Amino acid sequence: MKIKQINMKSIDEIREEMIETVTCSKSDIFRISEKCRQDYDNMTTELDNIKQMMVKLNDEGDQLEKQVHHARVMLSEVSMNIKKYSEEEVRDAYEKAHQLQMDLSINWQYKKQLLDKRDDLERRLFGLVDTIDRADQLISQISVVMNYLQSDLKQVGEVAKAKQDFGLKIIEAQEEERKRLSREIHDGPAQMLANVIVRSDLIERVYRDRGVEEAFLEIDSFKKMVRSALYEVRRIIYDLRPMALDDLGLVPTLRKYLRTIEEYHNHSKISFENIGLERRLPTKYEVALFRMIQESVQNALKHANACEIKVRLEITNSSISVLIKDNGVGFDITQKKPESFGMIGMRERVDLLDGEITFDSKIGKGTAVLIHVPLIN
Known part of the structure; x- marks a missing residue:
């Protein structure tokens, strides 16, 4: 804007x-x-x-x-x-x-x-x-x-x-x-x-x-x-701000949040994998990344009717990468239509961190959201 x-x-x-x-x-x-x-x-x-x-x-x-x-x-x-x-x-x-x-x-x-x-x-x-x-x-x-x-x-x-x-x-x-x-x-x-x-x-x-x-x-x-x-x-309460984010950091909070979501959506399996460093990040990164992952998972459950969701996080010394993938109904990314408020909000959060976000989806083939954010020391 x-x-x-x-x-x-x-x-x-x-x-x-x-x-x-x-x-x-x-x-x-x-x-x-x-x-x-x-x-x-x-x-x-x-x-x-x-x-x-x-x-x-x-x-x-x-x-x-x-x-x-x-x-x-x-x-x-x-x-x-x-x-x-x-x-x-x-x-x-x-x-x-x-x-x-x-x-x-x-x-x-x-x-x-x-x-x-x-x-x-x-x-x-x-x-x-x-x-x-x-x-x-x-x-x-x-x-x-x-x-x-x-x-x-x-x-x-x-x-x-x-x-x-x-x-x-x-x-x-x-x-x-x-x-x-x-x-x-x-x-x-x-x-x-x-x-x-x-x-x-x-x-x-x-x-x-x-x-x-x-x-x-x-x-x-x-x-x-x-x-x-x-x-x-x-x-x-999680949407307002999960208290564990301030106390424990991004990785433990994501584990707890995704486990809780899976328990209440017993028809869906949600897996989380951290393949990088498990360390604290500046607050703006932890909050923004948590919100974007939260939005993606909620979209997969509510709108895509996914029964399997995979979240993979990788933190290095210079960047953060996140992949959220589901087996839901998907959507046609070539069809031109107004973006949902959720997707707009995710793009704005990534822009504030000078990062990039891409959406890969096909009808009946699920959706993959890839987020890459550089870490500025």
Whole structure:
């Protein structure tokens, strides 16, 4: 993208636009954080209700076990002295023992369902806490950016041109990130979490109206939905910025990320091979390379329906090479059509590092993405 020369008035206009954009981003992230907090409160209340029900069920179970024991003793007495009792008394003893045993079995099954539901809620609450913490960190970081943007830029002098290039890139990146984050949380975890309460009520109705087997089928479906929500939340956290990238570096973070993605897409095999040096890189390289590999893998899973993805990384003293190859549906690279935002973003990241990226794909033959970036010491 070419940027024309601008004057100081234009710089002020850009600064104001940046402030407005960052302010909107901060508001959106704040709303996301508040929505997560509301979901957290709702699930905490539901978890408390489950714990109260568990106490009640435990008390009922203790009473039932005593009654079952008494009924068994009575049944043993009737069996040993059957001639002393009438046919109706014998039948009543057997029926009462059988009914109490059935009630106790149902009590156990219901407690197991509640235990599973409690465990799922606790796992989701843990994920929400991570999302809320990350949102709070983002709000703090945006506040720092706002402080810089609102400072006096009138005396920029010789750095006006540098501010121009830097400012426009921040506007584009910030706006795109805001839209993507808002859209993904709204369409993904937010929708799934909204369905949690509805599905919980549905399971209770199915259990009452259709019996235990139908209820278990509904619970299996419910678990799949919760797992999907948990995966989406974790993926969004990785999209924001994987914490392991700062602590461990690119190679260990990629191993962990690709292993996690493979676990949640059990229909796809994702392999990772590092054939070069395993060392820390400057932050700009690690972040950019991780994002490009992440984008390629997500494209292969979501759009190419790939069942096998290979990621190969080679770090030398002078350059970095990455190959991401899948066996998905592919696409016709000769067909002229607007590039996806993902591909545009990858090209821009490579350009910022003075690197090169190529896409090799054929319909039905999969796709290969090759990235080469020189290391400047």
